[in-house]
Amino acid sequence: MQKRVIQSGLQRYDWLKMPAMLLLLPMLNGCLVHTRTLKQPIIPSVVMTATADQLVKTINDGCDDIHSLTATVDFLATEGGPRKGKxxxxxxxxxxxxxxxxxxLRVIGLVPVLRTKAFDMATDGTTFKLLIPHYNKxxxxxxxxxxxSSNTLENFRPNVFSDSLLIKCISPDDLVTLTSETKTQLDIKSKQMVEKxxxxxxxxxxxxxxxxxTPERVIHFSRIDLQPFQVDIYDPKGAIQTIATYGPxxxxxxxxxxxTITIKRPLEELQIGITFSKLTVNLPLQDNQFDLDIPxxxxVQKLE
Structure with a gap:
């Protein structure tokens, strides 16, 4: 009984105190509240909607369109980050x-100016070979x-290229979920904040x-045109292993x-940017185009 009396008294005290607090608000508004103007982000004029099934169809239609490709490219590699300190x-x-x-897959890199082979990598999808002529290795x-491997470059295997160059189809047996969000980013050209x-x-x-x-991959679509612009690929432990970002x-x-396609490996702090200057798709390619003979x-170093 005593407990109920105490609670009632507390409730009554709070109720009596409220008018006094309300009377203080105009005073606080003039003396202690500061208002600052924020620059509003640019909002896109068109925002499209789609279902998960429609986005799956978008991926699979694009996946079925290309069976092979040959490309002339420029590579730009960056190694390191906060964990390495450089x-x-x-x-x-x-x-x-x-x-x-x-x-x-076959990937060939050329030495700048000399245009001799810096490296030559080939794979049949199961095993790969990488030849580095300059080091006779x-x-x-x-x-x-x-x-x-502790050597981050040794962990950059051909499947990283394959998974990033073309977005893989989504099987009917795959489970998918769909969420949406809006990010605010600085537009480099206009120097203005833009909602995306x-x-x-x-x-x-x-x-x-x-x-x-567990997540296998996350495909990010722009709601301005419903096209994929990034794929996050996860390892079996649920950590992001590869991030592939696609340019216009x-x-x-x-x-x-x-x-352009930028391939990031967050765990190894490694990034490779690929810029395409020439591209041809769906040409018939022979098996010997993927054969690499080691002189x-x-x-020869064997990796696991």
């Missing part, structure tokens, strides 16, 4: 990319990392013998393809 940007160099689905190993609404389509998988769902579409013949006398 960052190194390597001199830009040109090269070629040849890709044939499902997993065949070659590297061989599985296409995906089975044992991580987007959809995030997450492809998830179910762990074996478990009810836990350019026209190469009859094909629209991103003019005799070259030191």
């Amino acid at each position: 960052e190194r940007t390597f001199t830009s160099f040109s090269g070629y990319i040849v890709l044939r689905k499902p997993e065949s 070659a590297i061989e190993g599985p296409n995906t990392v089975t044992k991580e 609404p987007e959809y995030d389509l997450t492809v998830v998988r179910r762990k074996e013998n478990s009810q836990e769902l 579409l350019q026209t190469f013949g009859a094909t629209k393809f991103p003019g 005799k006398g070259v030191t």
Whole structure:
């Protein structure tokens, strides 16, 4: 009984105190409140909507359009970041990319000015070979990392290129979720803040013998044109392993393809930017275009 009396008294005290607090508000407004004007971001004039199924169809339609590609490109590599305490940007160099689905890939980098081979990498989708003529060295190993190396470059295997160059199809058996958000970013050209609404389509998988769902990849779509502009690829532990960012579409013949693709590896603090100058799709490619013979006398390093 005594407890109820105390509670009633407290409630009555709070009620009596409220008018006095309300009387203080005009005084606070004049003396202690400061108002500042914020620059409002530019809002896009058109924001499109779509369902998860419609976005899946967008990915699969684009995925089915390209079966092979050959490209002349420029590479720009950066290594390092906050964890390493330093960052190194390597001199830009040109090269070629040849890709044939499902997993065949050839990437050649050329020495600046001399235009001799800096490296030559080829894979059949299971194993790969990398030849570095300047060091008289070659590297061989599985296409995906089975044992991580302290040398970040050794973890950059061909599957990183393959997964980033073309967004993979979404299988009917895959589970997806769709969320939306709006980010505010500084537009480099106009120097103004701009709102960028987007959809995030997450492809998830179910762990074996478990009810836990883990993300496999997240595909980010702009809601201005409903086109994908970034893919985040996750490792089995649920950490982002690769981020592929796609620049504005350019026209190469009859094909629209991103003019730039930036591949980031956050865990290794490694980034490779690819700028496309020439691109041809769906040419018939032969098996020998993906064969790389290691010359005799070259030191071969085996990776796991």
